[in-house]
Amino acid sequence: MKIAKLSVYRPIAMSMVIIFMLIIGAVSMRSMTVDLFPELTFPVVAVTTTYNGAGPEEIENLVSSPLENAMSTIPNVESVTSISTTGGSLVLVSFAWGTNMDFASLDMRERIDSVRDFLPPGANMPRVLRFNPSDLPIVQLAITDPSGEMTKAKQLAEQEIEPQLNSVEGIASISVEGGAENEIRITLNPNAMSSFGISIDQLQQMLAAENLNLPGGSLTDQNQDLPIRITGEFTSIFDIESLPIPTPNGVIQLSQLGEVKETLQPTTQLSYLNGEPAVGMSILKQSGSNTVTVANEIEKKLDEIRKTLPDGVEIKPIFDQSEFIKKSISAVTMNMLLGSLLAAAVLYFFLRNIRSTLIISFSIPISIITTFIFMYFTGQTLNLLTLGGLALGVGLMVDNAIVILENIYRLRQNGYSLKDAAIEGTSEVGSAIIASTLTTVVVFLPIIFVDGLAAQLFKPLALVISFSLLASLFTALIIVPLFSSLLLKVNNKSSKFEERYSGFINWYTGMLEKALRNPKKTVMSIVILLLISLIGIPFIGKEFLPHQDQSFISMNVRLPDGSSLDATYDVMEAVDEELQNITEMDLTFVTVGGSDNFSFSSGTQANRASYNILLTPVTDRNRSDKVIADDIRERLKNIPGVEISISSGESGVSQNPVSLNITGPDLSTLKAMADETVELLEGIEGIREPSSSYTEGNPEIVVDIDRIKASQFGIGSAQVASAVSNATKGVVATRMARDGVELDVRITIEDTYTASIENLERLLINTPTGENIPLQAVASVKRDQGPSQIRRTDRNREITVTADIVNRDLGSIIDDVEKTLKENIYIPSNEYKITIGGQDEQMNDAFFKLGGALALAVVLIYMVMAGQFESYFYPFIIMFSVPLTIIGVITGLLVTSQPLGVGSLIGMLILTGIVVNNAIVFVDYVNLMKKDGKSTWDAILIAGPTRLRPILMTALTTILGLIPLTLGFGEGMEIQQPMAIVILFGLSFATIITLILIPVVYYQFDSYRERRKIRKSEKIEV
Structure with a gap:
């Protein structure tokens, strides 16, 4: 080929090009963003709004319904789900994959504007929020103080640590949780208040009016214009205690009405690290920023901050996503290096020539560097999937180079000069390797037309493998001939290996000749083997994405609704005692009063505790995170009255393993069906x-105001509500500045009135006439059950039942779920439905789309080969190698107990493009021999032994290069492992069978064509 000739005769120019490419590649690699997964865009947008005081049914009718109607008319909307709860509405709009989410968000805002006037007065303006996995924290920290003073720890976190961390480039936001804050609390004596005739409202106004610094104009003194400042702010607790309070009975000091002291603010959230009080910090990165770089900069900044901290105060990392990324990337890199060494060992084993091995070995880093250049200029990031694509491509990178080098080496043994052997050897097989490379690259073309989560995840992997193959083609056609013309040295001395290899060649030639003489037996044997492998299909499980062990477990503990923070803390101590028996546990961070997923009435839930459990690294333990999580479940199942949910390996990209959506008009019927399903x-x-997902709601105290009685005393509902609120939770009257810190000044009443319902009924309310009346005079007080949330999908009420899975594949479990529900669940009417969503829905969607991509890939491969051979006949013969991969794929999945998932399907897609390469090289050489005048029989018997070595070498380099990934060494290898298993076993079986079957099929079809030509010529002569 001309390009090889140019390379051989212009070595200095080509060397300069190579050096320039290496420099550009190294710069590109250092400039690339490092992340866990490729940047993902989810086609889901949320609309949130609040309407304080309204119950779920009011929210459903007045807020959620108008928003649902507006969202349903937007183009490409697949479903609209609303969750209505006390005081707020959340509407989730799911779009079709591939929708431009920027325009979709704009459409939603326009529709919201159109229905704004139909929302009830008092409802806040709805907000539009996008979902993105990058919104999850990349780093979580815990700040501990040995003194146990959490007020200082929280001040330290908010006033010193957070501002310094915010200066780190790439940080989007930081949230602080746990800890405590001081306040000035004025605890009033209700009897004293009553006797002096003063109300909380009056006292609040006095405190706010007295705690002021005001400008008082200016005056001129000694030719200077001086501003006047009137100071009246509180500077100490004494200032508040001694504040004069005018009353109908004279002026008194505030201290006569109650006690004034500095204490801790009422808290609804507590945080603990390994059982010790702590303050938590969650750090989110900006979209598109480098996770590892941001995390490294955070660590550098923390090292600076630690030097300035008070003695004993510590900042400990709870979770650092970059650590998992770095370990995973390190594992992939080690697997690539190990695969490269194994590939080099194969080369040396066959060629027994160190220079030949070095030539091929040099081609690997050059191909990798060239791949990085392609990745950089196409905007790819370094992540588990792109690096996994490189690891998968290591074995493939040398295939082209091996075929060319082996051909050059053979011509050198036949007496060609270095330059002539390099040029002729490349020209002889150049078209074949171009065809084989294109057949592998073209299999990824259908993925461009596939949408969904699987496509978003694996498109970068497909691109990287394609880039690596094109880079390997470049090195094979240019670099290998160049190095061969300069460095190749042929060893013509016979060795034991050559003698043994000659014996193997003779054995293979005999097997091939025997197969050609008995075509029916050969074909039937392979068909029987294929049928036997198909029997194993029912024993292969199914999954969406493999579970990833990130050495991190999250756990949520939930007590009955209405449980106090103290009750939750007591349960936390019982849980902590059980967790101490988990030897693989490194640390635990728990937040008591953990945040609820969807709550508008309050930011936290006192009846919940959320755990973040960090495990020791994968290499330091014998049990997986799934097994440890299940062990924790068993240990905690006997704690009474507690619901515990545990999850591990969460990547933020997939849904619940089991998710059942129960829809229908009546909520009580749905609840009964959901309870039975659970x-x-x-x-x-x-x-x-x-x-x-159905909850009964919180127990609550309902104060039902009698408006007629209230009006007789001259008071309204607002006054009653204010009196009750002030008595139960107090009111912040003002803030006092001290030492650069502002403290709330809170007015409360002695807890006499909140000790019981009976005491609350005796709460005194001031009337406009100055009379104090008990609450029970104008309202009834009773205990009740708060309303639950209402969920609707596509305007039908819905309850979702979810579950986790352990020790079984998703497909088998879903089959059992469908069978169980069909046999046992009674569905009242056609209005009620149970549909399966979650990972099963994602899996089925991915299987359907990737299955179509696989079928299209087969067609594209045939078209590429037809164009290369300029014939429909030879590609048809080569395509017989594709079904043979099924034998290896099924065997591999069964032997390794690996379920069929998205990774396996991607592996089959890659395998389809690889497996035809050997057949292409074989058929191309047979055709070359036939052009030289050989008969089909002789051409096959010459091509088989001649092409056996490059076929075995390319197959073994690919297979051995995949062994590290197949074994799953290191962290983060779970996604690449199924692909490697499918390719390794599929290629192994297909290569062995192809060496026999393709020659037989070629000979039979070619003989049939010859007979047809003879018959046609005889008819013409007659």
């Missing part, structure tokens, strides 16, 4: 923690 799921093997 009970049935508990009996299915492998299912853990089935739960329903």
Whole structure:
């Protein structure tokens, strides 16, 4: 080929090009963003709004329904789900994959503007929020103080640590949780208040009016214009205690009405690190920023901050996503290096020539560097999937180079000069390797037309493998001939290996000749082997994405609604005692009063505790995070009155493993069906923690105001509500500045009135006439059950039942779920439905789309080969190698107990493009021999032994290069492992069978064509 000739005769120019490319590649690699996964865009947008005081049914009718109607008319909307709860509405709009989410968000804002006037007065303006996995924290920290003074720890976190961390480039936001803050609390004596005839409202106004610094104009003194400042701010507790309070009975000091002291603010959230009080910090990065770089900069800044901290105060990392990324990338890199060494060992084993091995070995880093250049200029990031694509491509990178080098080496042994062997050897097989490379690259073309989560994840991997193959083609056609013409040295001395290899060649030639003489037996044997492998299909499980062990477990503990913070803390101590028996646990960070997923009435839930459990690294323990999580479930199942949910390996890109959507018009019927479903799921093997989204709501005290009685005393509902609120939670009257810190000044009443319902009924309310009346005179006080949230999907009410899975594949469990529900659940009418969503829905969607991509890839491969051979006949023969991969794929999945998932399907897609390469090289050489005048029989018997070595070398380099990934060494290898298993086993079986079957098929079809030509010529002569 001309390009090889140019390379051989212009070595200095080509060397300069190579050096320039290496420099550009190194710069590109250092400039690339490092992340866990490729940048993902989810087609889901949320609309949130609040309407204080309204119950779920009011929210559903007045807020959620108008928003649902508006969102449903937007183009490309697939479903609209609303969650209505006390005081707020959340509407989730799901769009079709591939929708431009920027324009979709604009459409939503326009529709919201159009229905704004139909929302009730008092409802806040709805907000539009996008979902993105990058919104999850990349770093979580805990600040501990040995003195146990959490007020200082929180001040330190908010006033010193957070501002300094905010200066780190790439940080989007920082949130602080836990800890405590001081306040000035004025605890009033209700009897004293009554006797002096003063109300909380009056006292609040006095405190706010007295705690002021005001400008008082200016005056001129000694030719100077001086501003006047009137100071009246409180500077100490004494200033508040001694504040004069005018009353109908004369002026008194505030201290006569109650006690004034500095204390801790009422808290609804507590945080602990390994059982010790702590303050938590969660750090989010900006979209598109480098996770590892941001995390490294955070660590550098923390090292600076630690030097300035008070003695004993510590900042400990709870979770650092960059650590998992770095370990995963390190594992992939080590697997690449190990694969490269194994590939080099194969080369040396076959060629027994160190220079030949070095030539091929040099081609690997050059191909990798060239791949990085392609990646950089196409905007790819370094992540688990792109680096996994490089690891998968290491074995493939040398295939082209091996074929060319082996051909050059053979011509040198036949007496060609270095330059002539390099040029002729490249020209002889150049078209074949171009065709084989294109057949592998073209299999990824259908992925461009596939949408969904799987496509977003694996498109970068497909691009990287394509780049690596094109880079390897470049090195094979240019670099290998160049190095061969300069460095190749042929060893013509016979060795034991050559003698043994000659014996192997003779054995293979005999097997090939025997197969050609007995075509029916050969084909039938392979067909029987294929049928036997198909029997194993029912024993292969199914999954969406493999579970990833990130050495991190999250756990949520929930007590009955209405449980106090103290009750939750007591349960936390019991849980902590059990967790001490988990030897693989490194640290635990727990937040008591953990945040609720969807709550508008309050920011936290006192009846919940959320745990972040950091495990020791994967290499330092014998049990996976899934097994440890299940062990924790068993240990905690006997704690009474507690619901515990545990999850591990969460990547933020997939839904719940089991998710059942129960829809219908009547909420009570849906609840009954959901409860029965949960009970049935508990009996299915492998299912853990089935739960329903339906909640009864919190127990509450209802104060029902009698407006007629209230009006007789001259008071209204607002006055009653204010009196009750002030008595139960107090009111912040003003703030006092001290030492650069502002403290709330809170007015409360002695807890006499909040000790029981009976005491609350005796709460005194001031009337306009100055009379104090008990609450029970104008309202009834009773205990009640608060309303639950209402969920709707596409305007139908819905309850979702979710569950986790352990020790079984998703497909088998879903089959059992469908069977169990079909046999046991009674569905009242056609208005009620149970549909399966979650990972099963994602899996089925991915299987359907990737299955179509696989079928299209087969067609594209045939078209590429037809164009290369300028014939429909030879590509048809080569395509017989594709079905043979099924034998290896099924065997590999069964032997490794690996379920069929998205990774496996991507592996099959890659395998389809690889497996035809050997057949292409073989058929191309047979055609070359036939052009030289050989018969089909002789051409096959010459091509088989001649092409055996490059076929075995390319196959073995690919297979051995994949062994590290197949074994799953290191962290983060779970996604690449299924792909490697499919390719390794599929290629192994297909290569062995191809060496026999393709020659037989070629000979039979070619003989049939010859006979047809003879018959046609005889008819013409007649």
